[in-house]
Amino acid sequence: xxxxxxxxxxxxxxxxxxxxxxxxxxxxxxxxxxxxxxxxxxxxxxxxxxxxxxxxxxxxxxxxxxxxxxxxxxxxxxxxxxxxxxxxxxxxxxxxxxxxxxxxxxxxxxxxxxxxxxxxxxxxxxxxxxxxxxxxxxxxxxxxxxxxxxxxxxxxxxxxxxxxxxxxxxxxxxxxxxxxxxxxxxxxxxxxxxxxxxxxxxxxxxxxxxxxxxxxxxxxxxxxxxxxxxxxxxxxxxxxxxxxxxxxxxxxxxxxxxxxxxxxxxxxxxxxxxxxxxxxxxxxxxxxxxxxxxxxxxxxxxxxxxxxxxxxxxxxxxxxxxxxxxxxxxxxxxxxxxxxxxxxxxxxxxxxxxxxxxxxxxxxxxxxxxxxxxxxxxxxxxxxxxxxxxxxxxxxxxxxxxxxxxxxxxxxxxxxxxxxxxxxxxxxxxxxxxxxxxxxxxxxxxxxxxxxxxxxxxxxxxxxxxxxxxxxxxxxxxxxxxxxxxxxxxxxxxxxxxxxxxxxxxxxxxxxxxxxxxxxxxxxxxxxxxxxxxxxxxxxxxxxxxxxxxxxxxxxxxxxxxxxxxxxxxxxxxxxxxxxxxxxxxxxxxxxxxxxxxxxxxxxxxxxxxxxxxxxxxxxxxxxxxxxxxxxxxxxxxxxxxxxxxxxxxxxxxxxxxxxxxxxxxxxxxxxxxxxxxxxxxxxxxxxxxxxxxxxxxxxxxxxxxxxxxxxxxxxxxxxxxxxxxxxxxxxxxxxxxxxxxxxxxxxxxxxxxxxxxxxxxxxxxxxxxxxxxxxxxxxx
Amino acid sequence: xxxxxxxxxxxxxxxxxxxxxxxxxxxxxxxxxxxxxxxxxxxxxxxxxxxxxxxxxxxxxxxxxxxxxxxxxxxxxxxxxxxxxxxxxxxxxxxxxxxxxxxxxxxxxxxxxxxxxxxxxxxxxxxxxxxxxxxxxxxxxxxxxxxxxxxxxxxxxxxxxxxxxxxxxxxxxxxxxxxx
Numbered sequence: 035x036x037x038x039x040x041x042x043x044x045x046x047x048x049x050x051x052x053x054x055x056x057x058x059x060x061x062x063x064x065x066x067x068x069x070x071x072x073x074x075x076x077x078x079x080x081x082x083x084x085x086x087x088x089x090x091x092x093x094x095x096x097x098x099x100x101x102x103x104x105x106x107x108x109x110x111x112x113x114x115x116x117x118x119x120x121x122x123x124x125x126x127x128x129x130x131x132x133x134x135x136x137x138x139x140x141x142x143x144x145x146x147x148x149x150x151x152x153x154x155x156x157x158x159x160x161x162x163x164x165x166x167x168x169x170x171x172x173x174x175x176x177x178x179x180x181x182x183x184x185x186x187x188x189x190x191x192x193x194x195x196x197x198x199x200x201x202x203x204x205x206x207x208x209x210x211x212x213x214x215x216x217x218x219x220x221x222x223x224x225x226x227x228x229x230x231x232x233x234x235x236x237x238x239x240x241x242x243x244x245x246x247x248x249x250x251x252x253x254x255x256x257x258x259x260x261x262x263x264x265x266x267x268x269x270x271x272x273x274x275x276x277x278x279x280x281x282x283x284x285x286x287x288x289x290x291x292x293x294x295x296x297x298x299x300x301x302x303x304x305x306x307x308x309x310x311x312x313x314x315x316x317x318x319x320x321x322x323x324x325x326x327x328x329x330x331x332x333x334x335x336x337x338x339x340x341x342x343x344x345x346x347x348x349x350x351x352x353x354x355x356x357x358x359x360x361x362x363x364x365x366x367x368x369x370x371x372x373x374x375x376x377x378x379x380x381x382x383x384x385x386x387x388x389x390x391x392x393x394x395x396x397x398x399x400x401x402x403x404x405x406x407x408x409x410x411x412x413x414x415x416x417x418x419x420x421x422x423x424x425x426x427x428x429x430x431x432x433x434x435x436x437x438x439x440x441x442x443x444x445x446x447x448x449x450x451x452x453x454x455x456x457x458x459x460x461x462x463x464x465x466x467x468x469x470x471x472x473x474x475x476x477x478x479x480x481x482x483x484x485x486x487x488x489x490x491x492x493x494x495x496x497x498x499x500x501x502x503x504x505x506x507x508x509x510x511x512x513x514x515x516x517x518x519x520x521x522x523x524x525x526x527x528x529x530x531x532x533x534x535x536x537x538x539x540x541x542x543x544x545x546x547x548x549x550x551x552x553x554x555x556x557x558x559x560x561x562x563x564x565x566x567x568x569x570x571x572x573x574x575x576x577x578x579x580x581x582x583x584x585x586x587x588x589x590x591x592x593x594x595x596x597x598x599x600x601x602x603x604x605x606x607x608x609x610x611x612x613x614x615x616x617x618x619x620x621x622x623x624x625x626x627x628x629x630x631x632x633x634x635x636x637x638x639x640x641x642x643x644x645x646x647x648x649x650x651x652x653x654x655x656x657x658x659x660x661x662x663x664x665x666x667x668x669x670x671x672x673x674x675x676x677x678x679x680x681x682x683x684x685x686x687x688x689x690x691x692x693x694x695x696x697x698x699x700x701x702x703x704x705x706x707x708x709x710x711x712x713x714x715x716x717x718x719x720x721x722x723x724x725x726x727x728x729x730x731x732x733x734x735x736x737x738x739x740x741x742x743x744x745x746x747x748x749x750x751x752x753x754x755x756x757x758x759x760x761x762x763x764x765x766x767x768x769x770x771x772x773x774x775x776x777x778x779x780x781x782x783x784x785x786x787x788x789x790x791x792x793x794x795x796x797x798x799x800x801x802x803x804x805x806x807x808x809x810x811x812x813x814x815x
Numbered sequence: 816x817x818x819x820x821x822x823x824x825x826x827x828x829x830x831x832x833x834x835x836x837x838x839x840x841x842x843x844x845x846x847x848x849x850x851x852x853x854x855x856x857x858x859x860x861x862x863x864x865x866x867x868x869x870x871x872x873x874x875x876x877x878x879x880x881x882x883x884x885x886x887x888x889x890x891x892x893x894x895x896x897x898x899x900x901x902x903x904x905x906x907x908x909x910x911x912x913x914x915x916x917x918x919x920x921x922x923x924x925x926x927x928x929x930x931x932x933x934x935x936x937x938x939x940x941x942x943x944x945x946x947x948x949x950x951x952x953x954x955x956x957x958x959x960x961x962x963x964x965x966x967x968x969x970x971x972x973x974x975x976x977x978x979x980x981x982x983x984x985x986x987x988x989x990x991x992x993x994x995x
Contacts, residue, residue, distance in 0.1 A: 678937050679940075
């Protein structure tokens with residue numbers, strides 16, 4: 035595409051029909067379509083373009099609602115009680131209202147990612163120019179699989195991405211309007227809209243990440259990307275420390291550039307928390323990662339950072355306040371987080387530095403990444419020496435506060451994970467820190483216990499004191515986010531994935547609101563990698579997986595190769611790099627199976643649903659962004675498993691393995707109706723325990739079009755995991771057996787006997803596979 | 816009506832909250848159940864939540880009220896001495912989805928359940944499953960047998976410590992005629 039506006043000028047035209055003088059027509063853009071792939075059926079789909087696909091999915095995977103609140107408080111009619119069949123004043127019932135809330139959550143997520151993509155794109159266009167090429171390296175020809183599939187365009191430059199951002203944002207507005215009182219009135223249509231919002235979110239992810247890979251030269255699918263230090267103890271406190279918190283790498287990257295330009299890189303520590311940390315490490319391997327969102331409060335309270343740069347997303351609402359308490363200077367950098375601070379974007383850098391250094395201002399808003407970098411570095415250099423000398427231990431004061439504990443249990447009752455904080459704090463009264471020591475790995479540092487304590491005991495500070503040595507030495511290795519999956523990797527694994535010889539792709543994604551600490555995530559990933567699944571990771575999950583060493587002192591990233599292949603663990607990067615995991619599923623359909631992807635969402639999704647054994651585990655999903663990413667992934671036919679806190683998203687998409695009629699599809703060759711169930715059994719499922727999630731993942735990678743050899747391998751993993759984790763044979767394994775050739779050989783006789791008792795009968799396996807899209811049937815009978 | 820504060824204090828759900836039951840009243844209520852199902856969650860034997868011998872309590876209760884037992888797969892293997900009592904394993908979200916369906920014929924295919932008794936679940940997760948049943952399964956009455964008040968149940972015990980809870984469960988079993 036060429037972004038140059040076309041100008042047509044007619045000085046004078048006289049015909050029998052018209053007489054013109056001085057006509058000038060300016061076209062904003064001329065599209066030069068040199069893509070040899072024919073335009074597919076659904077370019078830039080509107081809110082209703084893919085509605086029939088959504089409804090087909092929702093017929094099989096019905097929305098399952100678990101309301102978090104029985105009331106509707108969205109308009110002045112309310113509060114309306116919607117309990118058990120009651121309707122609100124506007125006529126809405128609880129099911130429809132839950133659909134509305136889910137859509138709102140997905141829209142928050144999608145809008146956040148869309149804004150992120152706009153910010154990063156504007157920054158990079160300013161820095162590199164509109165014509166800067168999108169390049170993900172020589173081994174990635176299919177650079178934007180989601181954008182190609184959804185929009186039907188093939189972006190070549192940063193400027194080409196602008197119209198895609200425009201599309202996403204305009205659709206989000208359309209969807210948001212449907213949530214107003216008096217608009218959409220059907221829960222399934224709310225869900226269809228939520229699926230649309232999720233898809234838009236996924237497009238926004240891809241815009242952001244391909245733009246920043248191209249514009250900032252991040253790793254381009256490198257399985258051997260650098261190993262990076264991660265942990266609460268990785269920062270060299272003798273140096274000035276700049277901490278970046280959030281998701282937008284621009285100010286952090288500029289900070290590194292400035293340090294390099296001034297010859298100071300290495301003399302100042304640049305560290306990050308949350309996805310900004312991922313992206314800083316993709317930019318320069320010397321950047322350090324403190325950890326995921328759950329480490330934000332404790333690290334900031336430590337006062338180690340001299341300057342904190344706050345960008346966007348997943349930033350605690352009290353973080354500016356907490357930073358100021360410990361003398362850390364704060365610079366917020368985007369419209370989304372002004373934090374009540376004076377806007378000093380137009381003030382000279384020297385003046386801002388002087389005000390921050392002198393303490394006249396302790397926190398400011400500066401919406402210019404280049405200026406932020408200069409201010410952050412100079413302020414950190416200026417205040418660090420004095421701050422190092424000022425360190426005053428408050429340990430005695432904090433320990434004394436513990437003696438005020440009355441064991442009222444309010445801290446435990448405020449804790450999202452019901453941790454026995456009460457007992458631990460009470461024990462600290464007598465000087466024993468043992469229980470506080472044990473809590474550290476399970477605490478998500480949300481701080482609700484601190485707010486709940488009527489005696490104002492600084493519980494997180496106590497936790498820090500108890501774990502000081504551990505925190506000081508907390509240092510692990512994570513592989514920097516590699517970005518895209520290479521086309522060559524897809525060629526290598528496409529066939530074994532679709533045939534089932536690689537049992538599946540398991541993606542560990544999402545936030546850090548875990549039910550039992552982050553270690554469970556590492557244990558799950560380790561198990562699946564050992565079983566030769568392809569394991570991929572992103573965001574907070576990718577970080578937490580790194581934060582545990584095995585008996586040889588190695589993290590998972592040191593233990594397993596970083597390829598997209600069986601028995602490997604690939605960290606793709608930050609949240610927005612989730613686009614590459616989603617894109618890999620699309621690439622399998624396109625590169626391996628030669629399915630046309632251009633504006634061809636339904637066919638690609640149908641292919642993935644029926645053939646690509648991929649599943650995502652969002653074990654600590656907390657943010658609305660995780661809801662929108664996951665819902666978008668669902669529209670593409672990939673199931674998602676959530677941890678138990680995920681029930682508070684209020685909605686799952688559940689199949690019913692006992693209802694055969696829901697599992698009918700069409701034989702691609704003949705069009706005959708065939709039973710293909712229950713695979714994949716659910717689209718979004720909340721598991722109560724890690725063990726349940728793992729066994730469910732082994733179930734959800736099964737697909738109707740698995741070859742017998744593939745199903746045999748998948749079934750073996752399912753049965754074996756079930757026996758290992760639950761101590762017995764699964765009662766329902768026979769549901770996944772289509773013919774005897776699906777059965778694992780070593781257990782065949784035993785299984786056949788059990789199946790006979792259950793009245794199992796062989797089922798047909800469509801030779802060329804199945805589809806739920808009528809238009810894909812070759813010949814109807 | 817007596818109203819209790821949810822164990823997780825932020826879990827305020829709306830105007831309709833579980834009616835408080837004493838263990839003795841609970842026993843009387845359960846005598847009226849025609850086809851009860853006991854649902855055992857993943858925290859049944861977790862020290863700070865459940866009891867080491869909670870599985871035995873469940874089996875005794877099931878026998879007394881002729882209930883079927885379903886367990887979260889993670890605890891199903893702990894029912895080693897279940898004798899003739901069959902324990903069905905199913906993820907609680909999947910199970911709740913089936914309980915929502917009035918047409919579902921239960922694990923044995925003989926019909927749906929009129930009482931669903933939940934015990935030992937992850938508190939907030941169990942709360943969400945109870946919310947589903949509260950809104951969408953009017954054909955089911957739910958009872959939380961945990962030591963934590965669950966507002967989304969139809970009936971719930973109040974918040975109590977482990978000792979009181981154990982005493983209460985003993986009293987309930989005794990009231991149902993199950994004194995050792």
